[in-house]
Amino acid sequence: MLISSNTNFAAMDAEPKPSKGGWITFPFLIATMAGLTLAAGGWANNIIVYLINEFNIKSIDAAQIANIVNGCTTLFPILGAILADSFFGSFSIISVSSLISLAGILLLTLTATLDLLKPAPCENGSNLCVGPSKSQLAILYTSLALSSIGLAGTRFTLATMGADQFDNPKDQGVFFNWHFFTMYAGTLVSVVGIIYVEDNVSWGLGYGLCVAANLIGLMIFVVGRRKYRLLKPQTSPFTGLACVVVAAFRKRKVLLSLKSEDYCQEQQGGGTKSVRTTPTNSFKFLNHAALISQEDTINKPWNLCTLQQVEDLKTLIRISPLWSTGILLCTPIAIQMSLIVLQALAMDRHLGPTFQISAGTMMVFVMLSTSISLALIDRFLLPTYQKLTNTSLTPLQRIGVGHALTVSSMAISALVESKRLAVARSHDIHGNSVVPMSVFWMVPQLVVVGVGEAFHFPGNVSLYYQEFPKSMKSTAAAMVAMFIGIAFYLGTAVVGFMRKTTGWLPDGINDGRMDNVYWVLTILGLINFGYYVVCSWLYEYQNVEKMEISSSSPC
Known part of the structure; x- marks a missing residue:
């Protein structure tokens, strides 16, 4: 297991062994997650490059659009969770959302294959590029909206539905571990494989692979319906x-x-x-x-x-300050993820004399770092920590480590960008022209933010799933996605504010001061980290008994 030694889940009432659910559903749910993640990773992680190269949209504007898209995919899961918990059930929400994402990616594929749906390409060396028409933008934005909403309705709802198949908290922990591992591994494969096809073969073929992956994932999910334990939705x-x-x-x-x-x-x-x-x-x-x-x-x-309803509301009020710290934890990451693509486009991306990696592929270092760190944390760090201290690392402690690493990544990003701008000025390079500096200078900051994610992301999911009222378990998992979504929108607002009030982010990044943006994010991260320390110190766990049970477990 990746995070099971520190993951705590709500105790289940003793019931007879159900006729449905259990490990027989595991292959269907994991395969579904793999297909949907491959599809999402293929279009979402390279959308900035697509907007710049195929729709002639300016670089910072493309990054802002990508932030809005990412905000949708991470903010809307809360709506899907509420609908699943209260009205339609997880199976219906996942099925419909998968169909919506399939329609969105199919429409996006059409924009890449039909010349009528995109502007004419820019001539080499020309600055007079024709932008997209209103109708072309309308079709593009519709495809992105459908793809985003569909993805949002599946990712966290699928995680909760998987946990619902098991009565044993230990089994739930194993499923969550595999769910997140599949999510990162699937994204890794799509970033390396599908994005390479998009940049070097054709956008139409790359997006077509995304359509196929989404369709296969949906078919596998529907085939397994008779095996699932389908919980009836309760009153909201x-x-x-x-x-x-x-x-x-x-x-x-x-x-x-x-x-x-x-x-x-x-x-x-x-x-x-x-x-x-x-x-x-x-x-x-x-x-x-x-x-x-x-x-x-x-x-x-x-x-x-009822008294239980009163205590449930009190629980949410107690945990809300901690939840708010997640917004400013993820805001610097959201901004960093979009700016890194712009930096990569203006750096030497050659790996060897002829091969050149895609700018969107830089995300692979975050995925690798997070996946490897998850395994090392579970298999080495947590057991060692428990042997040395006779206690387990709590969710709050894991999140705190993630805060510190995220701040460190922003500081490293500022130093690397200062170096890149110095090289650009020494060679009198302006606009978005390529600077003779290897893109692999950015690997350390991506590795650090990936390790931080391996700490704070599972830690947050574990904390809210453990602490939230039993009637809001789907909502608890989606609350993590919700503050990530808010962070993307806040990041869009921060970048927009900096563009209006400073000269740090012009359309030609070699003429700006993106390093100052990263220093501001570092300072914001430090302030938020201090706020988190105070909130976590004042917070008292509501489910201490469950934590103790989990801590004593050898798994």
Whole structure:
């Protein structure tokens, strides 16, 4: 397992062995993930180059469009998770989303193959390039929107559906490990293989391979339907949380009681009541929502909530400061991922006398670094840490290490870009012309950010899946994607602000000061790291017993 020694999951109620689910579903779900990831990696990781070379869009504008696309793919999973949890179930959401992404990639393939759907190519050496028409842009943006929404609806919902197939938290941990490993490995293959085809053979063939991968993944997923354990969607947990706020405000003047029988308890199967408890003292104002009063006898809607709903909302409030730190953790990474492609286009990308790597392929170093680090962390670092300290590395500690490494990567990026700009000026190179400096100078910063991702990404998923209320497990996994999506949009706003207020990011990056952008990101990362340290120090785990069980497990 990659992260199982530090991953904690909600304890499952003891039930008879189900007739569906279990490891027989594993090949179907992992193969589905592989196909959808190959498809997504092939179009999403090279979209900046496609916009610049095929649609004649300026470099910084192309990077901004890519940030918006990435924001969609990581922000919309929260919507998919809510729909899966509350209305349609995971199977329906994944199936429909896969069809949507298939339609989007197919339309994107048409833009690459039909001359009518893209502008005329620029002549060599000419600065007078004709941009895309409004109708061409409309078709392009439609294809990107469909592809993004479809990808968003599958990735994290598929992870939660896989975990739902198992009752044992240990088995859930194994599945999550393989899920993330498949996601990174599939992206790695697409970055190396499909992107090479796009840059060196044809965009139409490359995107056609993405269509085939998406279609195969969807077919495998549907074939395995009879094997899946399909959980029925429940009433939206967000409705209950909203009810708590409304009911607490309505009964704000009612005096709270110390007696458990004065509070509405959670109902269990068969209509029997659970063991009576009293609400916690934190955020006492919300306790009014579960307090039984005379007004509740007339069944006034949104006037009475269960104690469990009250405590669920308190849990979300307690963890929200930690969640907010993830936004500024991922914002520098989002900006770095788009700027690196622009830097690579203006650097020597030759590997040997004739072979030249694609600018979008630079992401392969992040994927390799993350995949290798995940294995080393699980097999070497975590067992060694446990032997030396007799404790396991907590999710919060893993996330903290990720924060520190991400800040370090931004500082390295600033130093490397300073070196690149110095070489450009010494050779009097302007615009976006290639600088005689190897693109492999950027490998260290990509390796460091990849190692950081191996710490903070699984750590965040583990923390929220463990700490969130049971009714919001799909939402918990998608909350990680949500702050990544917000980070991409925030990154777009930050880059836009810098373009308007500074001269650091002109269309010709050799004439700008991209190194200053990285130094700003370093400072923001340091401030956010300090904020995270304070939040994690003040936070108390809600599921300490589960952590202790997991810590004592040899796996």
